[in-house]
Amino acid sequence: MKITNARLVGLAAMAAVLIALTGMALAGGWTREGALMATRLTARWSFPWFMAAWMASSLAAVWPGGWRAGLLRRRRGVGLAFAANHGVHLVFILISAFVFNVETARIQILGGGFGYLLIALMAATSNNASVRLLGPKLWRVLHSVGGWVVLGIFTNSYVGRLDGKPWLAIPALGLIALALALRLAAWLGRRQRLQAA
Numbered sequence: 001m002k003i004t005n006a007r008l009v010g011l012a013a014m015a016a017v018l019i020a021l022t023g024m025a026l027a028g029g030w031t032r033e034g035a036l037m038a039t040r041l042t043a044r045w046s047f048p049w050f051m052a053a054w055m056a057s058s059l060a061a062v063w064p065g066g067w068r069a070g071l072l073r074r075r076r077g078v079g080l081a082f083a084a085n086h087g088v089h090l091v092f093i094l095i096s097a098f099v100f101n102v103e104t105a106r107i108q109i110l111g112g113g114f115g116y117l118l119i120a121l122m123a124a125t126s127n128n129a130s131v132r133l134l135g136p137k138l139w140r141v142l143h144s145v146g147g148w149v150v151l152g153i154f155t156n157s158y159v160g161r162l163d164g165k166p167w168l169a170i171p172a173l174g175l176i177a178l179a180l181a182l183r184l185a186a187w188l189g190r191r192q193r194l195q196a197a
Contacts, residue, residue, distance in 0.1 A: 004077075005074075005076060005077035005080060008074070008077045008078070008080075008081050009077065009080045009081045009083075009084045010084075011081075012049065012081035012082075012084055012085050013081070013084035013085060013087070013088055015045070015085075016042050016045050016046070016084070016085040016088035016089070017088055019038075019041050019042060019045050020038035020039075020041060020042050020088060020092055021038070022041075023037040023038045023040070023041040024037060024038045031100070032096070032100040032101075032102065035092060035095050035096040035099065035100050035102070036096055036100075036102065038092040038095075039089065039092040039093055039096055042085065042086075042088050042089035042092055043086075043089050043157070044168075045085055045089075046082055046085040046086045046089055047154055047172060049078060049081050049082035049085055050079075050082045050086075050150060050151075050154065051175055051176075051179060052071060052078050052082075053075050053078040053079035053082055054147050054150075054151060054179060055179045055182060055183075056068075056071045056072045056074075056075040056078070057072060057075070057186065058179070058182040058183045058185070058186040059071065059072070059182060060072040061185075061186035061189060061190070062182055062185050062186055062189065076126050079122065079123075079126060080123055080126055082119075083119050083120070083122065083123035083126075086116075086119055090116060093112075111153060111156075112153070114149065115149055115150055115153045118142075118145070118146035118149050118150065119146065119150065121142060121146065122142065122143055122146045122147075125139060125142060125143075151176065151179075154172070154176065155173070155176055158172040158173050158176070159173065
């Protein structure tokens, strides 16, 4: 059975909801602690989805063929699955804030809000009609800027956990460093090919 993008997005979002509810149940149920656990777990669940979408083109450029080519073909679906997962994360952020009165710093609200705006714009324009409407250049700028902003938010989040949770932060930051190295290698490869032409 072929997994369509819509099915992939739905399955990923359902998994995010199950992860959140399980975390909530294990941390005390419908409580402040439960909501915070659900928020943390859904962010962690979203991260690898984002990284897979963000790394897809670099991986395929550096190591063409195989599963990397398959990931590149499915990048739109993987990116939309990330957006759906992060939408579930947002629901639990809002539950934490408005039901359990968890205070959030203004910078987190502004930065996170801007990130969510970009995620929503990228998800809404992840279709061929939007590429035609915006034009390929503007579409690429939106998705490039959005990807870098989301990467920056994840990076900042994991750097902030280095002291308290190094077992979580170090692998995540290692993956981010690997993604940046792959992106640089892909860019250098393209540049070398252009100079050779």
